Amino acid sequence: MQNSLQQLFESYISNKPIFANKSALSIKYTPSIIPHREQRINQIANILAPAIRLEKPSNIFIYGKTGTGKSLVCNYVTSQLANLAKDKGIPVKTVYINCKLRKIADTEYRLVAHLARHFGRTVPATGLPTDEVYRLFYETIDDKEQIVLIVLDEIDKLISKCGDEILYNFTRISQELKNAEVSLIGISNDLMFIDNIDARVRSSLNEEEIIFPPYDALQLKDILAERAKIAFNSSAIDELVISKCAAYAAREHGDARRALDLLRVAGEIAERQGCSKVEERHVDMADEKIEHDRVIEVIKSQPTQSKVVLYSIIETCKNRKNPIYTGDIFNVYIGKCTLMGERQLTQRRISDLITELDTLGLINAKVISMGRGGRKKEISLAVPQASVDKIMGIIKEDLVV
DNA sequence: AGGTATTCACATGAAACTATTCTCTGAGTTAGG
DNA sequence: TAACTCAGAGAATAGTTTCATGTGAATACCTGT
Known part of the structure; x- marks a missing residue:
């Protein structure tokens, strides 16, 4: 031994x-050369350039699937701009926020609170009306003449969760401010994102769109x-x-x-x-x-109820060859709950949990209509057979089975 | 045969509710002068 | 009287429940040949 x-x-x-130097392969690494994105870099730089003369740049919306270099290019351009501004003493500030991060910027309140904190205000995590937080933010940035560039990564997640009033409120910011100017850079994974936005909001944004192809x-x-x-x-x-x-x-x-x-x-x-x-x-x-x-x-990061549902699905899939549906899962789930002394949720909720597990890629849930048989979700496992036992083990750790 | 109406078993949406965490405010209490 | 404490009102948020409405196609039912 x-x-x-x-x-x-x-x-x-x-x-x-x-x-x-392994760090060159990590996501955080910003390379000095970004191949095949020269054109987009120039485009964005051109749009942002007026900031150097203290004029408000247009809002930008950037679209593209994951891993197409959106965030990278955006960070690259904004940091170059910020560096130049710093050297010349031009008051240009850039803020990068990832809207997906839970507990940081995934709601309107938290986003604005985060912004205000970034500019040195202390804002409580809860307890204040949202308007109040907006006011704090206005006050803070408006105390001197400056250009503020706000980069909102994964903005589609934010909008789908809290509605498009946020965008509207942001366009209004500029009108309320006397000294400072605010420009938005929205980064979205969802190409259809802009179509789901209220036309009025959209026109008041009058944004430039840039698409990052895969x-x-x-x-x-x-x-x-x-x-x-x-x-x-x-x-x-x-x-x-x-x-x-x-x-x-x-x-x-x-x-x-x-x-x-x-x-x-x-x-x-x-x-x-x-x-x-x-x-x-x-x-x-x-x-x-x-x-x-x-x-x-x-799976580890799932709440207990989701785990129970997943457990029910796995077990049912194991025992049965023919396709399984929401109703079957719900019955098994009820059984599991009484067995384990967990609280039972309604079928409505289980239906949502199943959809969530589907978007996480753990299962496949396809809605099919079976005529008189009704409309159901056909559910199957999406994980390789080899992982199933490991998964069961992990779930069991958390639950008293 | 061909057309349409029904019907099943959920899906999907919206709103309301619950529980928790947190701030703010003002009444009541306390200790020192 | 100033400082302190503490309960209650009001907000934000996550996770649900309740209620209401929507859905796609196999099947039942009708119609006219």
């Missing part, structure tokens, strides 16, 4: 390390190659592996984030196995591992 450990550590030393496999390959140069030792990686990662990610609507994850995890696996080089099989393993980890992570 002792000996084998010795060997393990020694082999770690004798093998040339695979990574040179990367194709070749572009992904360029991006990966660029990062791999920094992240890996040159001998540890070859073009084949990179192509494979690019191809896998291109299969999923050209998600660069996914491609980078794939490459990083493949490298980690190779490292752990004591290989001196990343091989294609490591990419396959990485693909599986990422999916598996994601599923486990998602």
Whole structure:
């Protein structure tokens, strides 16, 4: 035992390390070159440029699927702008907020409170009327002449949750302020997002739209190659592996984030196995591992009731071959609740929980009409068979089964 | 045969309710002068 | 009298329940040939 450990550590030393600078593959990393996005960078820079002359730039809305470089480009341009402004002493402030983050900016109140805090006000987490928080925010930024650029990432999530009055309120901000000017940059994953907004709000926004198309496999390959140069030792990686990662990610609507994850995890696996080089099989393993980890992570973070529902679904799927529907699940769920002494929710709520599990990608729930048989959700598991036992284990940890 | 009306078993939407957390306010209480 | 305490009103939020309405197509029912 002792000996084998010795060997393990020694082999770690004798093998040339695979990574040179792993951070280049993380999401937070901002590369100095952003391939295939030169045009968008220029577009955004052009729109924002008036800020330097203290004129209010137009509002911008950026659309594109996940991993198309929206946030990256946006951060890049705004930080360049902020740097320049700082050097020249021009009062331009940029704020980046991710609206998806729970407990930070996922409601109107929290968003405005967060903004006010960013400008140095202390705002309680609850207790104040929303109008009051708006007033605090106005006051704070209006005390001197300045341009404020607010970047709202994943703004579609915010709007779908709290309605589009927020946007309307923001357009009104500019009218209320005497000294400062506020411009919005909205980033959305949902291409249809703008169509769901009230026409009046939309016209008062009079925004510029920029669309980020997904990367194709070749572009992904360029991006990966660029990062791999920094992240890996040159001998540890070859073009084949990179192509494979690019191809896998291109299969999923050209998600660069996914491609980078794939490459990083493949490298980690190779490292752990004591290989001196990343091989294609490591990419396959990485693909599986990422999916598996994601599923486990998602399930762990679910509230108890969702877990009970998922448990019921898994068990029913195991025992029965023919398709299963909401009603079946509900019955099993009732049984589970009495067994475990959990509170029973209504079928209405279970229906919603099932839909949530579907959007999380843990199950497939398709609404089908069976004529006289009624309208139902046809439910099946979406996780690989291999993970099922692990999942059951995790759920059981949390529940007294 | 062809057309339409019904009907099933939920889905989907909206509103209202519950419980918790937090602020703010003002009445009542206390301690020191 | 100033400082302090504490209860109650009012807000925001998450998670539900209640009530109401919507839905798609297999099937039952009718019509005219």
